[in-house]
Amino acid sequence: MEEVNKKIKELIVYARGHLDLEKADEIYLENILLGEFEESHPYNNEIDEEAINKLLVPDSIITPLTEYLEREKGLTNNEAERFITKIMGFLTPRPSAVNDKFEKLHKESPQKAADYLYNLSIWNNYIQKTKVDKNLLWEAKFPNNTLEISINLSKPEKNNKDIKKLLTVNLGEKYPKCLLCKENLGFYGNDSHPARENIRFVPLRLNNEEWFMQYSPYVYYDHHCIVLSHRHNNMHIDRPTLNALVDFVDYMPCFFIGSNADLPIVGGSILNHEHFQGGAHILPMLKANVLKEYYILDNVKVSKLDWYNTCILLETKDKNSLLNVAENILDTWKSYDDIDNNILHFTDEQHNTITPVVRKIDDTYKMYLILRNNRTNEKYPDGIFHAHPEYHMIKKEGIGLIEAMGLFILPARLVRQFKEIEDVYGLEDEKIVAKYPDLKDFLPMIKSLPGNNLKKEIEEYVNNTCRSILENVGVFKNTEKGTLGFNKFIEEVRVRYGKK
Numbered sequence: 001m002e003e004v005n006k007k008i009k010e011l012i013v014y015a016r017g018h019l020d021l022e023k024a025d026e027i028y029l030e031n032i033l034l035g036e037f038e039e040s041h042p043y044n045n046e047i048d049e050e051a052i053n054k055l056l057v058p059d060s061i062i063t064p065l066t067e068y069l070e071r072e073k074g075l076t077n078n079e080a081e082r083f084i085t086k087i088m089g090f091l092t093p094r095p096s097a098v099n100d101k102f103e104k105l106h107k108e109s110p111q112k113a114a115d116y117l118y119n120l121s122i123w124n125n126y127i128q129k130t131k132v133d134k135n136l137l138w139e140a141k142f143p144n145n146t147l148e149i150s151i152n153l154s155k156p157e158k159n160n161k162d163i164k165k166l167l168t169v170n171l172g173e174k175y176p177k178c179l180l181c182k183e184n185l186g187f188y189g190n191d192s193h194p195a196r197e198n199i200r201f202v203p204l205r206l207n208n209e210e211w212f213m214q215y216s217p218y219v220y221y222d223h224h225c226i227v228l229s230h231r232h233n234n235m236h237i238d239r240p241t242l243n244a245l246v247d248f249v250d251y252m253p254c255f256f257i258g259s260n261a262d263l264p265i266v267g268g269s270i271l272n273h274e275h276f277q278g279g280a281h282i283l284p285m286l287k288a289n290v291l292k293e294y295y296i297l298d299n300v301k302v303s304k305l306d307w308y309n310t311c312i313l314l315e316t317k318d319k320n321s322l323l324n325v326a327e328n329i330l331d332t333w334k335s336y337d338d339i340d341n342n343i344l345h346f347t348d349e350q351h352n353t354i355t356p357v358v359r360k361i362d363d364t365y366k367m368y369l370i371l372r373n374n375r376t377n378e379k380y381p382d383g384i385f386h387a388h389p390e391y392h393m394i395k396k397e398g399i400g401l402i403e404a405m406g407l408f409i410l411p412a413r414l415v416r417q418f419k420e421i422e423d424v425y426g427l428e429d430e431k432i433v434a435k436y437p438d439l440k441d442f443l444p445m446i447k448s449l450p451g452n453n454l455k456k457e458i459e460e461y462v463n464n465t466c467r468s469i470l471e472n473v474g475v476f477k478n479t480e481k482g483t484l485g486f487n488k489f490i491e492e493v494r495v496r497y498g499k500k
């Protein structure tokens with residue numbers, strides 16, 4: 001089939017322009033691709049090279065190939081996509097070559113190195129940019145802060161119970177153990193684990209240990225990177241973690257970096273492999289103002305952020321003092337109780353922990369410590385400081401690092417459900433539920449909408465819900481009682497630091 005030969009030739013031209021394919025490797029790789037597609041001859045007519053060099057993504061070449069594999073070779077869509085991932089892996093430079101180029105560019109500027117790996121990840125289809133660009137994204141403006149809200153159409157929704165289960169499940173011989181293990185590099189994939197022939201990550205040295213930096217295939221924001229430990233080990237928040245975060249911003253000052261908390265409900269979706277998330281985007285919390293400056297400990301300015309949940313900001317040029325003060329706050333918080341504010345650090349298991357985030361602006365480190373607690377009770381079986389039940393139809397997953405910083409990633413089902421709401425608005429409850437059973441949890445929301453401009457009213461409802469969820473997450477509420485509690489805690493931090 002001539003069309004396949006042509007697409008293979010186009011891929012070779014594309015790889016020359018986008019993926020550093022060397023002239024000397026072209027015949028070699030074209031033959032490998034012909035073999036993979038069971039084609040006997042290369043394409044010998046003219047190719048519009050200029051048009052191919054201008055491509056921002058490989059879709060116009062690989063989508064017809066994917067369709068061909070399904071139509072002519074009887075592959076399922078999953079199988080066809082895995083096949084294409086393998087082909088793109090062949091066309092991507094070997095990990096060693098990527099590492100060398102990254103390191104060389106890093107010496108010129110960390111930003112250049114970051115851009116290189118980012119573009120490579122898009123151009124070799126590891127980040128499927130066309131799919132990502134279909135996600136909905138808008139801003140929710142409030143008097144003091146602006147939240148960012150996105151409906152993610154490509155990532156499946158997880159629930160907290162499954163995430164907790166993963167912590168204790170026996171992985172046995174599963175290989176690679178998880179999506180974040182370094183053994184994903186070049187992995188061929190199967191029905192339960194994605195193909196990763198085209199993933200590339202670069203080595204880092206953080207806190208004297210080996211780590212790697214890759215990009216997230218879901219790209220929640222610009223240059224959304226994931227930093228992963230060389231070993232498959234549970235998440236933990238302690239001084240080594242804080243140290244590794246600070247080392248990262250020394251190496252990549254163009255990025256913020258943060259770690260999810262190490263407990264279910266308040267952590268991210270993967271708790272069983274140590275990893276961080278970072279990137280170039282300035283997330284809403286990073287733009288928030290200081291609400292109150294408290295004191296200075298060893299050249300570290302300690303403030304409370306004007307934010308919906310409880311976030312302490314540390315600012316200093318002194319790395320060692322920063323780690324000392326941060327560790328003291330972490331240790332104080334881990335064993336801190338405040339009955340008036342419903343905070344118990346421990347019942348039958350540990351509840352208090354922290355979500356830390358670090359940035360570096362010129363020579364100044366800014367460390368954000370979000371105080372977290374994952375306790376549940378009868379009234380709030382999913383978490384006292386988690387999204388409350390009346391908001392679960394919008395968001396029921398754990399509020400991890402990204403959301404705690406004000407960028408909400410909402411599930412894809414909402415697009416359909418919001419259309420259904422428009423369809424049944426004004427009907428009686430029974431009729432609504434009869435037509436769309438999963439709108440049952442939306443009935444109070446539907447009742448609250450005036451109905452003059454439904455699209456806008458739904459968006460505003462979502463905006464307010466996201467803000468309320470962040471307030472649910474706050475351990476010391478922005479109320480008189482909460483502020484008194486916070487003041488007491490921050491004083492305890494100072495006293496304990498003085499005793500060291």
Ligand SMILES: [Zn+2]
Pocket residue numbers: 177178179180181182231232233272273
């Ligand atoms: Zn792992």
